Amino acid sequence: MDVLYFAWVRERVGRPKDRVETQARTVMDLVEELRAREERYAAAFADLAALRVAVDQELTDFDAPLDGAREVAFFPPMTGG
Amino acid sequence: MEIRVQEAAFDLGGETAAFAARQDGMGAIVTFTGVVRDSGDLDAMEIEHYPGMTEKALRDIAEDARSRWNLGDILILHRYGRMAPQEMIMMVATAAPHRADAFQAAEFLMDFLKSRAPFWKKEITRAGAAWVAAKDADESALTRW
Numbered sequence: 001m002d003v004l005y006f007a008w009v010r011e012r013v014g015r016p017k018d019r020v021e022t023q024a025r026t027v028m029d030l031v032e033e034l035r036a037r038e039e040r041y042a043a044a045f046a047d048l049a050a051l052r053v054a055v056d057q058e059l060t061d062f063d064a065p066l067d068g069a070r071e072v073a074f075f076p077p078m079t080g081g
Numbered sequence: 082m083e084i085r086v087q088e089a090a091f092d093l094g095g096e097t098a099a100f101a102a103r104q105d106g107m108g109a110i111v112t113f114t115g116v117v118r119d120s121g122d123l124d125a126m127e128i129e130h131y132p133g134m135t136e137k138a139l140r141d142i143a144e145d146a147r148s149r150w151n152l153g154d155i156l157i158l159h160r161y162g163r164m165a166p167q168e169m170i171m172m173v174a175t176a177a178p179h180r181a182d183a184f185q186a187a188e189f190l191m192d193f194l195k196s197r198a199p200f201w202k203k204e205i206t207r208a209g210a211a212w213v214a215a216k217d218a219d220e221s222a223l224t225r226w
Binding site: 004006007008010054057059073075076077078079080081 | 194
């Protein structure tokens with residue numbers, strides 16, 4: 001699946017996107033896998049309360065399942081308008 | 082219903098006139114425009130978004146507004162990229178038979194697109210660049226609807 005990062009999450013990870021092969025069953029499982037990759041991922045995902053997640057472009061929660069998901073995005077709370 | 086996400090500047094007067102011209106039987110048109118506020122030392126505002134999800138989220142918010150009020154039409158136009166102080170960031174327009182629906186729907190659209198549409202603002206000042214933090218008040222504003 002594609003994992004996308006926006007705003008300061010993108011800056012901390014150092015790239016806008018990863019292509020990930022994963023067996024993660026939930027968003028939280030995926031977060032744990034990413035945290036284990038490298039220090040910059042651990043830093044980006046240190047405080048989940050400061051993050052939001054979308055699965056296939058729908059906002060959801062960290063306990064959401066990933067069955068068949070093609071795209072997961074992580075970002076800070078939105079500041080539109 | 083029209084949803085546009087674009088980098089280019091827009092002509093508020095032209096957009097409003099075109100929106101008004103295509104309404105039929107509407108007695109009220111409300112527009113809101115968001116502007117880059119110059120806090121004194123702001124060089125620019127940069128807005129990032131999530132292509133694909135942005136359009137979908139805006140469409141969902143507009144559909145939600147349409148289900149709550151008696152509306153003829155909705156326009157949401159939001160820019161991304163780099164903007165100078167006093168440039169227009171975005172606009173919404175609502176058309177309704179009566180003004181209460183048009184006003185309330187416009188406020189609803191603004192409340193939801195502030196914290197439910199995937200845009201992120203970054204302020205560039207002489208001191209450096211900083212992401213704008215979401216306000217708790219923006220999140221709690223949603224509970225009134």
